Amino acid sequence: MIPTLLTLLPAASADDSSWITFDIPSLMQNFWSATFDGLTFGSIYALVALGYTLVYGVLNLINFAHSEVFIMGCYGVFFTLSFLGFGPSAPNLSVGSIIVNLLLALVVAICASALTAFLLERLAYKPLRKRNAPRLVFLITAIGASFTIQYTIFLVRGPNPEPALTMFKSRPIFEVFGTFIYDQQLIIVIAAVIMMVITERFISKSRTGRGIRAVAQDPDTATLMGVNKEKIIITTFVIGGILAGAAALFYVMKIPSGVQYNGGFILGIKAFAAAVLGGIGNVRGALLGGLLLGLIGNYGQILLGNSQWTDVVAFVVLVLVLLLRPEGILGTSLGRSKA
Amino acid sequence: MYRKKVMTTLAAAATLGMLMAGCANQAAPESSGSAGGGSSKVNIPALTSIETPKDAVLPAGDGKATCPSTTTLAYIGAETGANAQLGINIFNGIQLAINQHNKSNANCQVQFKKFDTEGDPNKATGPVTQATKEANIIGVVGLPFSGESKATGNIFEQQKLVHITPAATNPTLTDNGWTTFFRGLGNDAVQGPAAAKFITGKLGAKKVYLVQDDSDYGIGLGKTTSDGLGAALIGTDKVTTGQKDFSATISKIMNAKADAVFYSGYYAEGAPFDQQLVAKGYTGTFIGPDGLKDDQFIKQAGDASANAFFTCPCIPGELIPTFESAYKALNNAEPGTYSIEGYDAATVLLAGIDAGNQDRSKLLTWVKGYDKDGLSKHYKWNDKGELQAPTVYGYKVENGKIVPIGAIGE
Numbered sequence: 001m002i003p004t005l006l007t008l009l010p011a012a013s014a015d016d017s018s019w020i021t022f023d024i025p026s027l028m029q030n031f032w033s034a035t036f037d038g039l040t041f042g043s044i045y046a047l048v049a050l051g052y053t054l055v056y057g058v059l060n061l062i063n064f065a066h067s068e069v070f071i072m073g074c075y076g077v078f079f080t081l082s083f084l085g086f087g088p089s090a091p092n093l094s095v096g097s098i099i100v101n102l103l104l105a106l107v108v109a110i111c112a113s114a115l116t117a118f119l120l121e122r123l124a125y126k127p128l129r130k131r132n133a134p135r136l137v138f139l140i141t142a143i144g145a146s147f148t149i150q151y152t153i154f155l156v157r158g159p160n161p162e163p164a165l166t167m168f169k170s171r172p173i174f175e176v177f178g179t180f181i182y183d184q185q186l187i188i189v190i191a192a193v194i195m196m197v198i199t200e201r202f203i204s205k206s207r208t209g210r211g212i213r214a215v216a217q218d219p220d221t222a223t224l225m226g227v228n229k230e231k232i233i234i235t236t237f238v239i240g241g242i243l244a245g246a247a248a249l250f251y252v253m254k255i256p257s258g259v260q261y262n263g264g265f266i267l268g269i270k271a272f273a274a275a276v277l278g279g280i281g282n283v284r285g286a287l288l289g290g291l292l293l294g295l296i297g298n299y300g301q302i303l304l305g306n307s308q309w310t311d312v313v314a315f316v317v318l319v320l321v322l323l324l325r326p327e328g329i330l331g332t333s334l335g336r337s338k339a
Numbered sequence: 340m341y342r343k344k345v346m347t348t349l350a351a352a353a354t355l356g357m358l359m360a361g362c363a364n365q366a367a368p369e370s371s372g373s374a375g376g377g378s379s380k381v382n383i384p385a386l387t388s389i390e391t392p393k394d395a396v397l398p399a400g401d402g403k404a405t406c407p408s409t410t411t412l413a414y415i416g417a418e419t420g421a422n423a424q425l426g427i428n429i430f431n432g433i434q435l436a437i438n439q440h441n442k443s444n445a446n447c448q449v450q451f452k453k454f455d456t457e458g459d460p461n462k463a464t465g466p467v468t469q470a471t472k473e474a475n476i477i478g479v480v481g482l483p484f485s486g487e488s489k490a491t492g493n494i495f496e497q498q499k500l501v502h503i504t505p506a507a508t509n510p511t512l513t514d515n516g517w518t519t520f521f522r523g524l525g526n527d528a529v530q531g532p533a534a535a536k537f538i539t540g541k542l543g544a545k546k547v548y549l550v551q552d553d554s555d556y557g558i559g560l561g562k563t564t565s566d567g568l569g570a571a572l573i574g575t576d577k578v579t580t581g582q583k584d585f586s587a588t589i590s591k592i593m594n595a596k597a598d599a600v601f602y603s604g605y606y607a608e609g610a611p612f613d614q615q616l617v618a619k620g621y622t623g624t625f626i627g628p629d630g631l632k633d634d635q636f637i638k639q640a641g642d643a644s645a646n647a648f649f650t651c652p653c654i655p656g657e658l659i660p661t662f663e664s665a666y667k668a669l670n671n672a673e674p675g676t677y678s679i680e681g682y683d684a685a686t687v688l689l690a691g692i693d694a695g696n697q698d699r700s701k702l703l704t705w706v707k708g709y710d711k712d713g714l715s716k717h718y719k720w721n722d723k724g725e726l727q728a729p730t731v732y733g734y735k736v737e738n739g740k741i742v743p744i745g746a747i748g749e
Contacts, residue, residue, distance in 0.1 A: 034590060037584075038586075088638065088640075088642055090642065164641035170619075172620065180620075182618075255615075256614060256639075257614065257640070263583075298586070301587050301588075305576075306577035306578075307588050308553060308579050310587075
């Protein structure tokens, strides 16, 4: 039986000479550009991952609809910038006015994402919480909400991505190890890291942040100590939304034609994986996980020769890390972590 | 509390702004000499007219044809769905052929019926079964896509209903032993070598990088193209459908200093890929097959699309003045990709009806033995149903529009 089945299997692949080969010279040659590109995309993952992590920390809920919170931010960027006259060509504007325009887009994106997150919490999760629904119901609701938003966008905007929006012409600004660093990469990485540091400070220092940590640690006791749990939950969702809105601006900056009804789906899964890799519920973990996931995927595909390996490598590493450290690299608890 | 949050957001936003100001003020080279991209853009002028065969068969015929009033031809393919535009281009072409035929032949009024598959292999069997059961339908133009053609070929075969596809290019379709399947254009086994010849010949590329996606179409065409490229091929990469970030692939291309990139796949990935390549300072040419030849490519790649060339086994019908004006008058739109192929395929069937082949088996025999010029090219099929001398055309992007630049690969 088994030999028969084996003969039925198709030959390994059309060109099976390239099954698994390690291309080390290529990795050496492309190491630095892979690093910078990996960090750029990794910071976008990290910003989105924070949304998963914060909500998980507070509610123990994997908010699968967070990818749609993100994509609504992308639409916010798209509509704002198209309204302001941006199009497929890089605009012929002064630096100052580009900044003003982009800041406006950022504000709209943040509002769109935060509003989506807010409505999601109020319409989908709060009613369930009131009725003490089991955790599985929350998860199914999250998946349902994700599809509902995706296909509502599909019905309104159709299957094709929105036309490309070029914000500015990306230029190399300096050279490191023979590789150019582009202004776009710098803006994304530095701005994302700053936003994450601010978030981390906010959660560890501010009163609201203390409330968030208290609810994450022990919701009942936190309530007894005078923390308004409902208010903390909604704040957490909104913070996640704000970060997703910022991620949306950077994402459209990097991928001008990425605004599509299901455009957040894969990115959402990657960001969720990043959160788990770093330790879900852990703010610093999200940053670390995001950057690592971006880097590992890039190194992996160059080492193994083609882009179809990106996700294989990233997720194999994720599984290996979880085998050794089931709680993720930095551990899981938002409440206990010093963050 | 809330105020503080607002403040932090604003602070982050402001930092972003300042950073950008700082960066953008830096004088930077437009593109660097050391980072890839060799040749300057090749300038091949756009084609303004194409030669049409002098004795091309036209749907009007001699005006003396007679046939039963129930005689019907059908279009089966996408009328709705994500790829509806291609189907609309085709059946508008067919409609034009039938109108011209019926206007000239008062005693032979051929009916035209349309069946919608949405271009989806899973939905195509229903409409095809329905059409094959209608005895009055003696010939079909369709189905446009390879997947749905593969799924329904057997149904046509069982009912002995002749059908000419105006757009499906997967080479293996003619390996199924079907006797009722005819392909009205070149397949990807023709397009690949033609594309390779075009890239290394007319475009003068010395270092070609080939990137393919994970679809049947992309893999098959990638194979035939890379075989044709030979020593000019300096590297390959494979990407996935739905991929949006191509930075690692681009880094390899820039390090290899490629002067041409061939993308074997569809515009959904090809467009962001080209855009990201150009954003990283790539100055060479970008070539894609018919899967990229769509206005969506230009919309999604933006300015970057100016470096793009396309290959397509389709003929630019808009350059045949008589066809263009008649099509425009009927449909209030320019002929699109595969409009002329639909028109020509319908003409082959109409000529058969006019010659007295007015049932399924006679019309099938007629198409098998057909050996005449159509408006777009010569139609003569081999015993598998492939055209004997198909043409592949080159196209380029000029001022944000896709324009033909002539036959390639000869």
